[in-house]
Amino acid sequence: MKMKHLIYCLGILVLVLTYACSSSSTDDVSDPDPDPDPTGKLTYDDDVKSIISNNCIGCHGATPTNGAPFSLTTYDSVKDRINGIIGRINNASSPMPPSGLMAQGLRDDIQQWKDDGLLEN
Numbered sequence: 001m002k003m004k005h006l007i008y009c010l011g012i013l014v015l016v017l018t019y020a021c022s023s024s025s026t027d028d029v030s031d032p033d034p035d036p037d038p039t040g041k042l043t044y045d046d047d048v049k050s051i052i053s054n055n056c057i058g059c060h061g062a063t064p065t066n067g068a069p070f071s072l073t074t075y076d077s078v079k080d081r082i083n084g085i086i087g088r089i090n091n092a093s094s095p096m097p098p099s100g101l102m103a104q105g106l107r108d109d110i111q112q113w114k115d116d117g118l119l120e121n
């Protein structure tokens with residue numbers, strides 16, 4: 001009688017665990033919240049800021065240097081000048097940075113950011 005009782009309890013435990021596991025895996029598929037960037041779109045914070053920091057801020061810093069005409073340290077300053085920026089980063093005869101064209105992938109990312117709607121984050 002006692003043994004039967006134990007087996008009965010184990011049976012219930014297995015059922016509960018099976019239900020808990022299967023229901024949580026369905027949640028993972030249907031719930032987009034754990035994905036920090038659910039839209040897949042490029043954003044200033046995630047994608048553009050680091051490209052500008054690595055390639056432009058040496059001259060277009062908070063206080064521009066080396067004759068650069070403006071700062072590119074904020075989201076607004078980059079967004080407001082996006083057309084000029086895309087023109088110059090792809091201009092082989094007058095590139096920005098002046099040392100030469102950046103890798104195609106980086107230039108594509110800035111174009112894609114514009115196409116995605118110039119999102120901040």
Ligand code: HEC
Binds near residue numbers: 055058059069096
């Ligand atoms: C070595 C310094 C230096 C770096 C690095 C640099 N710039 Fe410049 N930038 C300048 C100078 C100097 C000018 C002004 C002369 C000119 O237009 O060529 C300028 C001009 C510009 C202009 C045109 C301004 C206008 O209204 O005509 C844009 C747009 C620009 N930079 C964007 C960028 C971007 C984006 C980066 C990084 C990918 C970058 N620059 C990196 C020095 C720099």
